[in-house]
Amino acid sequence: MNVKNELESLPFEKSNMQFCNVEINPQNVRAIMINEVVPADPKQDFYGDDNAAYLETTIPLFQKAGIHVNSISDILNLGVYITNAVKVPKTEYTVSKMLIEGSLPFLEKELSLFPNVKVIMLMGDVAKKAFNMISKKSANKNVVPGVATYKLRSSEIYYAGIRIMPSYIMTGQNILIEKSKFEMAAEDISVMAKLIQ
Numbered sequence: 271m272n273v274k275n276e277l278e279s280l281p282f283e284k285s286n287m288q289f290c291n292v293e294i295n296p297q298n299v300r301a302i303m304i305n306e307v308v309p310a311d312p313k314q315d316f317y318g319d320d321n322a323a324y325l326e327t328t329i330p331l332f333q334k335a336g337i338h339v340n341s342i343s344d345i346l347n348l349g350v351y352i353t354n355a356v357k358v359p360k361t362e363y364t365v366s367k368m369l370i371e372g373s374l375p376f377l378e379k380e381l382s383l384f385p386n387v388k389v390i391m392l393m394g395d396v397a398k399k400a401f402n403m404i405s406k407k408s409a410n411k412n413v414v415p416g417v418a419t420y421k422l423r424s425s426e427i428y429y430a431g432i433r434i435m436p437s438y439i440m441t442g443q444n445i446l447i448e449k450s451k452f453e454m455a456a457e458d459i460s461v462m463a464k465l466i467q
Contacts, residue, residue: 271293271295272294273291273292277379282375287358287373288308289376290353291312296386299350300389301351301387301389302350302353302381302387302391304390304397305352305397306354306355306356306439306441307360307369307396308356309441316353327441331456336460355370355396356396357373357376357377358373377404388432389432389435389462390432390433391436393438393455394439395419398436409429423435433465435461438458440455
């Protein structure tokens with residue numbers, strides 16, 4: 271299955287939208303990591319070039335978690351699929367609610383493509399907001415409490431039988447500078463890896 275083809279078939283406005291152009295067996299995916307927003311250049315996204323900017327931080331996070339990976343293919347082979355909550359590049363410093371809402375039908379469809387998911391990791395506040403918007407539609411409430419991520423990391427949150435793990439944004443050079451967040455995100459990835467083994 272090609273994820274991009276699946277999402278492009280949806281009857282919604284798609285101008286400037288970027289979808290993960292990756293062939294994948296949906297049965298093999300046991301964890302989904304939702305990052306915040308697609309980069310301006312699609313080649314810098316997770317499934318872009320081999321040396322894409324988004325992989326410059328993601329691969330070291332997995333390695334810090336004690337998981338031997340060197341590429342996005344290695345991550346996929348673990349049963350981990352990575353995507354972005356917002357499918358259009360941001361033009362402002364912050365990501366508006368409107369931008370998140372415009373991408374929701376695509377994110378919702380994307381999550382539904384994988385029947386064997388045990389864990390969804392929400393990498394950053396935008397991912398948390400997007401997931402809460404989705405869960406609110408069916409559960410009439412936010413699944414992820416609106417408190418700081420460090421307070422949520424030890425809680426066990428479930429939605430439709432899937433463990434939801436709030437963590438920190440995994441892309442951008444800030445994650446490499448903010449050592450404590452890097453450490454915590456790596457710890458969360460390690461927990462996720464144990465849950466899907």
